[in-house]
Amino acid sequence: MSNRLFQSVIHQMRDAVGLTLGVIDEEGTVISCSDLGRIGEVIETGPDFFTRNESFTAGGMTFRAFGSPMHAEYAVFVEGEDDFARRCAEVSCVALNSIKQLYDEKFDRSNFVKNIILDNILPGDIYLKSRELRFNNDVSRVVLLIRITDRNDVSAPDVVQNLFPDKKKDYVISINETDIVLVKEVRPNIDSTDLEKLARSICDALNTELYTHAIVGIGKIVSETKDLAYSFKEAQVALEVGKVFDREKTIISYNKLGIARLIYQLPTTLCDMFLREVFKRGSIESLDQETLFTIQKFFENNLNVSETSRKLFVHRNTLVYRLEKIKKLTGLDLREFDDAIVFKVALMVKKYLDAKPVRY
Secondary structure (H helix, E strand, C coil): CCHHHHHHHHHHHHHHHCCCEEEECCCCEEEEECCHHHCCCECCCCCCCCCCCCCEEECCEEEEEEECCCCEEEEEEEECCCHHHHHHHHHHHHHHHHHHHHHHHHHCHHHHHHHHHCCCCCHHHHHHHHHHHCCCCCCEEEEEEEEECCCCCCCHHHHHHHHCCCCCCCEEEECCCCEEEEEEEECCCCCHHHHHHHHHHHHHHHHHHHCCCEEEEECCCECCHHHHHHHHHHHHHHHHHHHHHCCCCCEEEHHHCCHHHHHHCCCHHHHHHHHHHHCCCCCCCCCCHHHHHHHHHHHHCCCCHHHHHHHHCCCHHHHHHHHHHHHHHHCCCCCCHHHHHHHHHHHHHHHHHHCCCCCC
């Protein structure tokens, strides 16, 4: 924060109120003052000096802390302990806090990163702004989108921030009441499993400290700052696709969505046409839960009849009978690789349509 901005306001306030006033930082150092000779002076502060939400007096002066909502970084002081001094401190606090917020919006790195991921800054301006903020462009980063699913808690961003205290490398940004973004600096060759472990630690911390449930979408690792917007969109898609195809998962990586990502991007009219062409009308709805469970296990065991029958605790001939029944109903033999692929895709398309997405 530039002390010259504070000094400009203090200078104008002095002419209006006719009292000595100034600003101290968290260490009690006077950083701006209407009496220039006092700049650099240290005023003794107590442990609760910057946590009070109202004006207070000490040593013949009236103080009022201001700064970010979670933690005040500065305090304005006005000469005197009377009601006039208190009102001057209140008015000065409003003016100084407003100019601080404007400064932060213009120069704060977290706000810069937020504008990038939300596409609120032109690509050509990103490089210039990076140099202005001394933002490191020569590292790889990834976006994790953390979504609170059960209840909102204003402390959730603080919990995530405490896990990643280095604000020069990692950025925790609140998008709305439920979504928190973590822009994490990573090594270029990091394994996707490591990112999933990282996401798991975030979910565990939120559950342990706030008893709240969260899911995490992981975008791709990017090496250029401007591509953070793509990583953020991929994290969003990961959560949306996971909500449709695998609701039990709490950690969804965009890299591992597979064919589900393709199906999710298809128009619903095309998906409906695909089902009508592949199956006889109503045949897919005629499959009961036991049959669908059998199909699922058959796919999980790589179309191996013997292994699937063993896992289902049924005789091999029983499984063959069930597969023949499916073939009769649908016209697809799941023992044939091509037919199995078509059937697998059809089940996913059906699940996609049942989620009633709005895509044309």
